[in-house]
Amino acid sequence: MMKTIIEPFKIKTVEPIRFTTVDERTSILQDAGYNPFMIRADDVLIDLLTDSGTSAMSAEQWAGIMQGDESYAGARSFFRFEKVAKELTGFTYIIPTHQGRAAEKILLTLLGGPGKCFPNNTHFDTTRANIEFSGAEAFDLLNPAGKDPSAIADFKGNMDVEALDRFIREKGPSNVPLVMLTVTNNAGGGQPVSMLNIRQTKEVAAKYGIPLFLDACRFAENAFFIKKREPGYRDKSVKEIVQEMFSYADGCTMSAKKDALVNMGGFLGLNDDTLAVNARNILIVTEGFPTYGGLAGRDLEAMAQGLTEALDEHYLTYRLRSVEYLGEKLTQAGVPILQPPGGHAIYLDAKRFAPHIPPQQFPGQSIVCELYRLGGIRSVEIGSVMFGKSDKLTGKFIAPALELVRLAIPRRVYTQSHIDYVIECVIEVYNNRASLRGFKIVLEAALLRHFTARFGVLQE
Ligand SMILES: *Cc1c(COP(=O)(O)O)cnc(C)c1O
Numbered sequence: 001m002m003k004t005i006i007e008p009f010k011i012k013t014v015e016p017i018r019f020t021t022v023d024e025r026t027s028i029l030q031d032a033g034y035n036p037f038m039i040r041a042d043d044v045l046i047d048l049l050t051d052s053g054t055s056a057m058s059a060e061q062w063a064g065i066m067q068g069d070e071s072y073a074g075a076r077s078f079f080r081f082e083k084v085a086k087e088l089t090g091f092t093y094i095i096p097t098h099q100g101r102a103a104e105k106i107l108l109t110l111l112g113g114p115g116k117c118f119p120n121n122t123h124f125d126t127t128r129a130n131i132e133f134s135g136a137e138a139f140d141l142l143n144p145a146g147k148d149p150s151a152i153a154d155f156k157g158n159m160d161v162e163a164l165d166r167f168i169r170e171k172g173p174s175n176v177p178l179v180m181l182t183v184t185n186n187a188g189g190g191q192p193v194s195m196l197n198i199r200q201t202k203e204v205a206a207k208y209g210i211p212l213f214l215d216a217c218r219f220a221e222n223a224f225f226i227k228k229r230e231p232g233y234r235d236k237s238v239k240e241i242v243q244e245m246f247s248y249a250d251g252c253t254m255s256a257k258k259d260a261l262v263n264m265g266g267f268l269g270l271n272d273d274t275l276a277v278n279a280r281n282i283l284i285v286t287e288g289f290p291t292y293g294g295l296a297g298r299d300l301e302a303m304a305q306g307l308t309e310a311l312d313e314h315y316l317t318y319r320l321r322s323v324e325y326l327g328e329k330l331t332q333a334g335v336p337i338l339q340p341p342g343g344h345a346i347y348l349d350a351k352r353f354a355p356h357i358p359p360q361q362f363p364g365q366s367i368v369c370e371l372y373r374l375g376g377i378r379s380v381e382i383g384s385v386m387f388g389k390s391d392k393l394t395g396k397f398i399a400p401a402l403e404l405v406r407l408a409i410p411r412r413v414y415t416q417s418h419i420d421y422v423i424e425c426v427i428e429v430y431n432n433r434a435s436l437r438g439f440k441i442v443l444e445a446a447l448l449r450h451f452t453a454r455f456g457v458l459q460e
Pocket residue numbers: 052099100101102124126127182186187215217254255256257258265266
């Protein structure tokens with residue numbers, strides 16, 4: 001008999017949740033300009049804003065915190081971290097940074113600039129912002145199934161390799177400093193990328209002498225999807241699969257706040273000698289000495305331990321199942337979600353959830369606000385607020401392909417009853433969807449506007 005998949009841990013420390021009423025949350029929302037990033041965490045009941053940096057650390061990781069070597073140069077903790085990261089990735093150089101975007105910033109300072117073009121299956125927002133900040137352009141070449149929120153396929157995060165080949169020929173190989181592949185595809189719905197696709201992407205890039213970099217934040221979740229879904233991988237260990245994934249890449253950027261199960265950290269992995277020298281020079285100016293990056297020795301210890309724990313198959317079984325469970329129950333209730341469930345989050349399909357709100361009135365933002373008002377649940381819009389643009393010439397609004405609301409599940413933080421409560425709230429918002437109203441932006445920043453924008457509710 002199939003038994004319930006249980007949380008593979010006991011709880012040693014607890015953190016109380018502060019309860020608020022619907023009335024209190026109505027005024028909190030107003031004060032926050034209807035932007036969940038502006039709500040105080042103490043006013044949130046269940047925080048599904050992000051899975052980034054929100055993991056619960058293990059007893060072993062906390063033990064590592066006490067053992068951190070805080071020497072400025074050559075700290076023991078660095079060498080432990082470097083050994084673990086090298087064993088997993090195979091890269092010659094492991095450069096610690098304080099988080100993923102710091103690794104991106106260094107890489108793109110060196111390789112970006114006006115006229116350069118960066119393809120990816122789907123750029124994450126900070127990656128795109130770092131590319132554009134350098135003066136270069138970012139392009140998403142997602143496979144067609146990945147663009148259809150209701151299509152069920154095993155590897156909807158895949159790169160469209162034929163489009164990639166055409167793209168490189170069109171732009172000219174010398175204008176494409178690297179090809180990036182994001183595993184799993186965060187902005188594209190937490191969908192995995194197959195080993196075959198990684199290999200094929202590498203082949204296309206290599207044909208033109210262009211290096212392949214993984215945006216490797218969720219490498220372990222991606223590897224477990226490969227194990228479960230891709231022919232030939234069932235009997236391989238997750239570690240072997242991870243090693244094979246990285247073997248096709250020439251480098252990586254990594255936010256350790258995801259699959260390394262820490263609250264802060266990241267690294268840049270490189271094979272190229274010159275690039276590594278230049279990257280370390282920038283690191284020293286912007287982050288710190290190469291054996292600590294922007295981190296304390298204790299952070300490096302926790303990261304080394306977390307990178308190891310993320311490969312545990314009991315952990316990964318529980319991790320993917322708890323996300324799938326949320327998706328399954330919502331689907332059974334008729335709530336439109338991006339199918340199939342991704343590795344770290346469930347994405348509500350806001351276009352079908354609130355079809356009466358057009359993209360330029362931010363249907364996803366409307367759902368986000370109602371989930372908070374009704375249930376104290378914090379989620380995030382990934383649609384026209386995050387990626388919508390105005391045409392440079394005509395000023396016309398350009399909507400992204402998908403309008404999503406992400407319910408990201410922090411690692412090892414919430415139990416099944418928390419998830420059951422989320423399910424009840426989402427279903428209630430869905431059943432009352434006719435009352436959802438559109439929004440307008442009343443204040444926005446030039447870059448990454450979703451973090452700080454203020455909204456107003458549109459009246460009929
Ligand atoms: C989180 C994330 C980043 C950026 O990492 P930070 O640690 O938040 O700076 C880059 N790419 C992807 C796919 C991510 O999920």
